[in-house]
Amino acid sequence: MxxxxxxxxxxxxxxxxxRCGPVFNPATGAQTxxxxxxxxxxxxxxxxxxxxxxxxxxxVPVGRRSEILFRYRDLVDRHRTDIARLxxxxxxxxLADAAGEVSRGLENIEFACGVGQLLKGEHTExxxxxxxxYSIRQPLGVVAGITPFNFPAMVPMWMYxxxxxxxxxxxxxxxxxxxxxxxFTMELLATAGLPPGVVNLxxxxxxxxxxxxxxxxxxxxxxxxxxxxxxxxxxxxxGCGKRVQALGGAKNHMIVxxxxxxxxxxxxxVSAAYGSSGERCMAISAVVAVGSVAEPLVAAIxxxxxxxxxxxxxxxxxxxxxxxxxxxxxDRVAGYIDSGRADxxxxxxxxxxxxxxxxxWFLGPSLLDHVTPDMACYRDEIFGPVLSVLRVAGYDxxxxxxxxxxxxxxxxxxxxxxGAARRFGFEAGAGMVGINVxxxxxxxxxxxxxxxxxxxxxxxxxxxxxxxxxxxAKVVTSRWPDPATSSVxxxxxxxx
Numbered sequence: 001m002x003x004x005x006x007x008x009x010x011x012x013x014x015x016x017x018x019r020c021g022p023v024f025n026p027a028t029g030a031q032t033x034x035x036x037x038x039x040x041x042x043x044x045x046x047x048x049x050x051x052x053x054x055x056x057x058x059x060v061p062v063g064r065r066s067e068i069l070f071r072y073r074d075l076v077d078r079h080r081t082d083i084a085r086l087x088x089x090x091x092x093x094x095l096a097d098a099a100g101e102v103s104r105g106l107e108n109i110e111f112a113c114g115v116g117q118l119l120k121g122e123h124t125e126x127x128x129x130x131x132x133x134y135s136i137r138q139p140l141g142v143v144a145g146i147t148p149f150n151f152p153a154m155v156p157m158w159m160y161x162x163x164x165x166x167x168x169x170x171x172x173x174x175x176x177x178x179x180x181x182x183x184f185t186m187e188l189l190a191t192a193g194l195p196p197g198v199v200n201l202x203x204x205x206x207x208x209x210x211x212x213x214x215x216x217x218x219x220x221x222x223x224x225x226x227x228x229x230x231x232x233x234x235x236x237x238x239g240c241g242k243r244v245q246a247l248g249g250a251k252n253h254m255i256v257x258x259x260x261x262x263x264x265x266x267x268x269x270v271s272a273a274y275g276s277s278g279e280r281c282m283a284i285s286a287v288v289a290v291g292s293v294a295e296p297l298v299a300a301i302x303x304x305x306x307x308x309x310x311x312x313x314x315x316x317x318x319x320x321x322x323x324x325x326x327x328x329x330x331d332r333v334a335g336y337i338d339s340g341r342a343d344x345x346x347x348x349x350x351x352x353x354x355x356x357x358x359x360x361w362f363l364g365p366s367l368l369d370h371v372t373p374d375m376a377c378y379r380d381e382i383f384g385p386v387l388s389v390l391r392v393a394g395y396d397x398x399x400x401x402x403x404x405x406x407x408x409x410x411x412x413x414x415x416x417x418x419g420a421a422r423r424f425g426f427e428a429g430a431g432m433v434g435i436n437v438x439x440x441x442x443x444x445x446x447x448x449x450x451x452x453x454x455x456x457x458x459x460x461x462x463x464x465x466x467x468x469x470x471x472x473a474k475v476v477t478s479r480w481p482d483p484a485t486s487s488v489x490x491x492x493x494x495x496x
Contacts, residue, residue, distance in 0.1 A: 010196025
């Protein structure tokens with residue numbers, strides 16, 4: 001049985017406690033390993049290593065930090081297949097999807113390589129007689145990241161490349177469900193020449209999370225996960241005096257207007273709803289069909305579901321959709337098919353028969369029609385391959401669904417009408433909006449984050465806002481006068 005350890009002070013560090021957790025292959029249901037669960041003392045050791053490293057790392061020139069990140073980017077690129085296979089083995093997403101995750105993570109490493117441009121301050125000469133004023137951005141110190149199971153390689157790469165490029169040191173607590181890929185990336189960081197202690201990784205559960213939130217030497221925490229946990233992380237972390245950005249859940253809508261290309265919209269809905277078995281915070285979970293487009297759109301979506309190949313991504317190279325992360329999660333997701341039927345929705349496709357002959361924790365693509373906002377299948381974040389179709393009479397009613405929803409991660413509209421598209425971009429109450437793009441995840445040089453219950457904190461993640469999160473501003477006012485001109489002046493300072 002493979003034992004998965006921590007990464008502390010630049011080396012693999014076996015756990016000292018007796019607590020551990022099982023690691024499974026979701027495609028077979030078989031246990032493949034055990035992961036150490038960090039004790040409070042082990043978390044403290046990781047933070048102490050990061051604190052010691054910060055003393056010298058913050059003084060390393062920006063160009064030298066970028067040089068290490070460039071080498072790291074090259075190593076991740078060369079090992080992208082190895083990372084993808086680890087993702088498939090423990091998360092279940094098929095290899096093509098896993099490779100896409102690594103590619104999006106690489107984008108964020110590449111962005112961090114050029115961080116010097118964003119660390120530049122401003123300078124005003126002669127703000128007053130003989131006085132210059134300039135601003136600088138400085139690192140916070142030890143920062144931490146707590147990341148989810150659905151993107152165990154990419155989401156950490158949203159965090160630590162920017163954090164260390166800015167001069168911070170980092171402690172990562174990845175999901176205990178699929179811990180091998182983030183651990184492997186730690187080894188690649190060491191190979192790239194990152195000094196020990198600059199990035200540490202502690203495996204574990206709530207014990208590790210609680211200690212990071214309470215630790216007096218941790219200055220900031222980044223989190224991605226469900227809304228209830230994000231709210232608790234934000235409230236606990238800020239209550240301990242930390243800077244916190246906590247990204248929560250979502251109910252992403254895709255509005256389809258009557259003038260839209262139905263075939264294009266159906267392709268997009270299927271891709272965005274069932275990719276990675278729906279275990280994406282940006283997955284489309286609610287299609288809002290406006291007027292006469294509903295009947296042909298539902299028929300087109302349903303027709304495509306027969307062609308989706310479900311299977312083990314490591315064994316079947318043609319598999320397009322893998323299992324869910326645990327048996328319990330699969331059963332919870334499948335329960336929304338039954339609750340939808342009981343609430344009056346039409347079950348166009350029940351995915352359970354499609355997965356009945358497979359080992360592991362599979363659920364086929366499922367489709368509910370005539371869903372209404374009062375149904376649990378609409379109110380809840382399902383986080384699985386169950387797509388709901390709501391039918392509305394017009395554009396205003398469709399936008400109201402987006403804006404009245406307690407979440408505001410992403411929203412999309414499909415239309416040929418440029419005026420309607422521009423209006424939607426202006427009116428939609430979501431942090432990320434797609435125009436004929438179903439999953440509008442920003443590229444690395446923008447920033448990722450939602451509105452309302454999808455984000456707790458003041459800044460979005462990665463990109464320019466990520467740089468601001470991991471630094472604090474300082475303004476320096478400087479004067480080099482002739483001592484002979486010095487005098488006492490008790491008046492309020494003013495420009496002269």
